[in-house]
Structures are given as structure tokens and as C-alpha cells.
Amino acid sequence: MQRIFRDIRIMLLANLWLIPVLAALVGALFYFVAPPPPMHARLATGSPSGGYNAFGERLKEELAKQGFELELVRSSGSLDNLSKLQRGEVEIALVQSGQELTLDSHQRERLHGLGVMYQEPLWLFKRKAVEIDSMADLLPLRVAIGAPDSGTRSVSDALLAANQITAERYPPQWQPVSGTPAASALLAGDLDAGFFLGPAESAVVQRLAASTELDLVSLRRSAAYRARLPYLTRLEVGEGLLNLASNNPSRDIRTLAPVATLVANDAFHPSLTPLILEAAREVMKNGTLLDPPGAYPAAKPQTLASLSEADYYYEKGLPILQRYLPFRIASLADRYIILLIPLIVIMIPLSKAVGPIYRWRIRARIYRWYKYLREIDRKLDDGTPPDQLASEIAQLEELEQRLAKVEVPLSYSNELYDLHVHLRYVIERLQAVQRRQAAEEQVG
Known part of the structure; x- marks a missing residue:
């Protein structure tokens, strides 16, 4: 068991380079991903006794089930709601169809239709x-x-x-x-x-x-x-x-x-669109005395440009994740999944490189000693001076002691033992040369 833990520790130490790489990738993921949508919005309604306020109260109650806070802002009517949108006092408002025709083209470009809520x-x-x-x-x-x-x-x-x-x-x-x-x-x-x-x-x-x-x-x-x-x-x-x-x-x-339309300005977070429209559908699911069940909210008729999120909702319904998960979790997952794709694309070749790099780093612990042995071997071929033999032998014996403390995984032990054998072989060659030179000196 100790051996297994030691191999794991060696493997982790050999792959420490992955930590800054992964940190950089995760940091980039959080840096480039858009912030999560707010869980609060302001809706301009109308007078306390009006239909807009009644609808707003029911919508607020439905959205609260998802942990979303809808703040109702009273107004004097539909035109006042448009003014509040223009001034940024609210993010969304109930507006009677035809009222937007009182705005110029520049003002209308800053507004977006989320659909028709009911008939008025x-x-x-x-x-x-x-x-x-x-x-x-x-x-x-x-x-x-x-x-x-x-x-x-x-x-x-x-x-x-x-x-x-x-x-x-x-x-x-x-x-x-x-x-x-x-x-x-x-x-x-x-x-x-x-x-x-x-x-x-x-x-x-x-x-x-x-x-x-x-x-x-x-x-x-x-x-x-x-x-x-x-x-x-x-x-x-x-x-x-x-x-x-x-x-x-x-x-x-x-x-x-006319029809009551839901209108948003540029301050409205588009990701909230399916949440609010689904809540509106729940409010209107039983219909009214004049509107059949399930008829509203509807995409048309409206003259303002609609948000792409609203078009998707009317065509296909809720985004897939929001069908099975709470909105807060689904919206976060949806945003991060988009950026996880390039992260996975990067991680696949990176994971394939881990094995070769790990083997290289482990073997580097062994092979770097061979460079020293090769230099000594060349000196032997060139004729090592007698005064250097003792020094070289002492260094190699010291190296032999240091190698005894080198740790490698069990699967690489044979290469470490090969190094021990080769090191001992070089030491014995040096000692043989040293003895031969000593004998020659005595004869001379």
C-alpha cells in the first residue's frame, strides 16, 4: 500500500505543470462567459384597479415560485409605461398595442416585443x-x-x-x-x-x-x-x-x-425571456371569458422587433435545460456549456500529452545521469590523467549514494536499476585503469 501511495505522489509531482494550465483555462472560462441573468426585474403596470395591475400581480406570484422577484411599478397607463421604459425606470412594461406608433424610429429601435399577453x-x-x-x-x-x-x-x-x-x-x-x-x-x-x-x-x-x-x-x-x-x-x-x-x-x-403586449428595453436581460413568458403562459393557461385556454401569450400581432429568445420560445418552447432544471441552475449551465466546448477541445489533446510528458519527466530523473557517465566514458577513451582518476571515482561513488535516494514509480524501477549497473560498471573501469596505471608506475 505504501508503494502505491508513493507512486501516486510521484505521479502528482511529475504533473504539477497541469495546475497552472488548468487554472488559466478555467480563469479564461469565467472571464469570457457572460454574467448570469439577474433574479429581479421591474414591470410597469397601471392603476391598482386596472387589468395590467391584476395581470402583474398574478405574474409576480408565478415568478416567485422560481425565486424570481418581479417588482410592480404603478403608472397612469400605457403611454406612461412607454415613458418609463424610455427613461429606464423599468426593464419591462405592459403596453397597449398601437401605443408604440407614437414613438419615432430611434425610440422604437431601443424597445423589443416579448409577445401578446391578452386582449383588452x-x-x-x-x-x-x-x-x-x-x-x-x-x-x-x-x-x-x-x-x-x-x-x-x-x-x-x-x-x-x-x-x-x-x-x-x-x-x-x-x-x-x-x-x-x-x-x-x-x-x-x-x-x-x-x-x-x-x-x-x-x-x-x-x-x-x-x-x-x-x-x-x-x-x-x-x-x-x-x-x-x-x-x-x-x-x-x-x-x-x-x-x-x-x-x-x-x-x-x-x-x-387592442392587445396587451409585453415590451422590454435594452436594460432587460434577454435570458429572462423564457422564464417570464412561461410564467405568463401559466397565468393565462385557463384563458378568460373572451380568450380561449392556451391562446396567450402569443407572438403576434405586434409591431416592435422581437427578441430572438422570444422567437425561440414561441417556436420551440422552453430551452431544453429549463424544462428539467430550476431556472437559476439551468441558465448557469446553459451559459457555461457553450464555453465548455472549446475547453474540452483543448483538454482532449492536452490529456493525450499527459502520458508522454509524464514518462519523459520520470525518465529524465534517470537519463540525466547518463550524460555524466558518457562524458567520463569519453575521457577514458582519450586517456584520463592519473591525478583525475581518484576524483572521478569519488564523484561516481557519491553519485551512487544519491541514486539510492531517487524515487521512481515501480514500472520504471528497471531503468533505475540499469543506471545503477552502468554506474558500477564505469566505476569498475576507472578502478581498473587506476590499478593498471599504478602497476605501470611500479614497473617503471
């Missing part, structure tokens, strides 16, 4: 006593058209503009409010009608749909609006879909819907 129907609620057949019928009424910079205001402005009702023509009784304040005013009778934007399940929409004093307006000319505003889609809403008890809507209606 536009609801035009009115009090039942009010008759509304077209947008022009709203002019004499008290109407909530949406707060400035809100998604509701953006869509209502677009629909009104399509009817040649521009901001300059807005009557003074129209109110720039949306969400909960607008709903409260409409229910109280302080408004005759109001535009609202959000999923059918949103708290504001359900509150309005539960009232027996309100009904929904059908946008009969939805096809004409869709032709002029391509970022909107047509929706068929069946009778009683929002609330069966109040039978709201009281008949089948048509409406329009």
Missing part, C-alpha cells in the same frame, strides 16, 4: 335610458373618455377621430377620467356613458356589468374601424357574457380590442 376589449357603457347609435350621438352627452396618457383615452381618441370628431370638437361636458373614478360617476348618474378598457374579468368592468341600470353599446361598424385601425381586433360578445344575473350585455354585441 373596449367597453362603451351607457345608462339604459340613453340611446347611442353612433359616435356622433355622444356629443351632447356627459361622457368619460379616459384619463390623459391612458390606454382608454388612446383608443377612444382614435375611434372619435375616425368619425372626424377631433380633440378640438370635444364638448366641455366630456370628462377626462377612466377606471374607478369614471365607473363611480357613471353608476351615480353623474355621467351618461363612458369608455372603459380592460379584460372582461377586471374589477371595474364587472362592477359596471353588475348594474341593472347600465348596458353596453355595440360598435356595429367594427369592420370599418378595424380597416382604419389595424392594431385593433373585432370581438363578438354574447348576451349576458359579462354578467348573467343582470344580463349584461342585453344582446349580442360587437366591440374592438
Whole structure:
């Protein structure tokens, strides 16, 4: 057993040169690999009662299962979310489709689409006593058209503009409010009608749909609006879909819907894309009253350039490692595997060189003595002076003692013993020459 441990120690000492080589390779691996993605991001949502905030809360809860912290940043609406992205206050934001068209080309180049999360129907609620057949019928009424910079205001402005009702023509009784304040005013009778934007399940929409004093307006000319505003889609809403008890809507209606898109800026780490999209898919897996199960998130429709990671997710799903490992571990493994490939390519020939180099280093312990023996052998052929013979013999005998302390693996012992034999042979030759010279001196 002692012999085995000694051979292992000799082998390790002979290959110490591998340590700095491996250290350099590992150092290069960590130097060139990209840092791991952060486990935190900020998402711009909207008002506390809005659909964006509700979706953000569910997404945050789902991401927390992977140890990812999603910080929700409240805002006044979709346009405000775009501004926060531009200023770098958040990394991702929920943005209503069509809002990005308000940006110039340079600003849009700095943003990336991660996909469509769900549809955002536009609801035009009115009090039942009010008759509304077209947008022009709203002019004499008290109407909530949406707060400035809100998604509701953006869509209502677009629909009104399509009817040649521009901001300059807005009557003074129209109110720039949306969400909960607008709903409260409409229910109280302080408004005759109001535009609202959000999923059918949103708290504001359900509150309005539960009232027996309100009904929904059908946008009969939805096809004409869709032709002029391509970022909107047509929706068929069946009778009683929002609330069966109040039978709201009281008949089948048509409406329009932009979509809620997830948008990222340059500060967003692309590797987080599949994690967030998978969490969004889990949130939307059961669908909504208007969206079928499994329909969202979806790649289109969106006008911003998408990230390659998002394209991969929609085409093939999660990266292979993330299907079986937690995100933190999978993302690290995925990044290092890419750089491990060239490391392995280097290590294969390096490992093949270990054996020959090891043999050379072990034999070097033995063969370096042969150089000295060969020099003495040449001196013998040339005739070593008598005064040097004793010195050479003494040096060789000292060398013989030093060789006794040389350690080599058991498999190389025969070469060490050969050296001992050759060393003794040279010593005996020198001694024979020394005796011959001494005899010649006596005879002379």
C-alpha cells in the first residue's frame, strides 16, 4: 500500500505543470462567459384597479415560485409605461398595442416585443335610458373618455377621430377620467356613458356589468374601424357574457380590442425571456371569458422587433435545460456549456500529452545521469590523467549514494536499476585503469 501511495505522489509531482494550465483555462472560462441573468426585474403596470395591475400581480406570484422577484411599478397607463421604459425606470412594461406608433424610429429601435399577453376589449357603457347609435350621438352627452396618457383615452381618441370628431370638437361636458373614478360617476348618474378598457374579468368592468341600470353599446361598424385601425381586433360578445344575473350585455354585441403586449428595453436581460413568458403562459393557461385556454401569450400581432429568445420560445418552447432544471441552475449551465466546448477541445489533446510528458519527466530523473557517465566514458577513451582518476571515482561513488535516494514509480524501477549497473560498471573501469596505471608506475 505504501508503494502505491508513493507512486501516486510521484505521479502528482511529475504533473504539477497541469495546475497552472488548468487554472488559466478555467480563469479564461469565467472571464469570457457572460454574467448570469439577474433574479429581479421591474414591470410597469397601471392603476391598482386596472387589468395590467391584476395581470402583474398574478405574474409576480408565478415568478416567485422560481425565486424570481418581479417588482410592480404603478403608472397612469400605457403611454406612461412607454415613458418609463424610455427613461429606464423599468426593464419591462405592459403596453397597449398601437401605443408604440407614437414613438419615432430611434425610440422604437431601443424597445423589443416579448409577445401578446391578452386582449383588452373596449367597453362603451351607457345608462339604459340613453340611446347611442353612433359616435356622433355622444356629443351632447356627459361622457368619460379616459384619463390623459391612458390606454382608454388612446383608443377612444382614435375611434372619435375616425368619425372626424377631433380633440378640438370635444364638448366641455366630456370628462377626462377612466377606471374607478369614471365607473363611480357613471353608476351615480353623474355621467351618461363612458369608455372603459380592460379584460372582461377586471374589477371595474364587472362592477359596471353588475348594474341593472347600465348596458353596453355595440360598435356595429367594427369592420370599418378595424380597416382604419389595424392594431385593433373585432370581438363578438354574447348576451349576458359579462354578467348573467343582470344580463349584461342585453344582446349580442360587437366591440374592438387592442392587445396587451409585453415590451422590454435594452436594460432587460434577454435570458429572462423564457422564464417570464412561461410564467405568463401559466397565468393565462385557463384563458378568460373572451380568450380561449392556451391562446396567450402569443407572438403576434405586434409591431416592435422581437427578441430572438422570444422567437425561440414561441417556436420551440422552453430551452431544453429549463424544462428539467430550476431556472437559476439551468441558465448557469446553459451559459457555461457553450464555453465548455472549446475547453474540452483543448483538454482532449492536452490529456493525450499527459502520458508522454509524464514518462519523459520520470525518465529524465534517470537519463540525466547518463550524460555524466558518457562524458567520463569519453575521457577514458582519450586517456584520463592519473591525478583525475581518484576524483572521478569519488564523484561516481557519491553519485551512487544519491541514486539510492531517487524515487521512481515501480514500472520504471528497471531503468533505475540499469543506471545503477552502468554506474558500477564505469566505476569498475576507472578502478581498473587506476590499478593498471599504478602497476605501470611500479614497473617503471
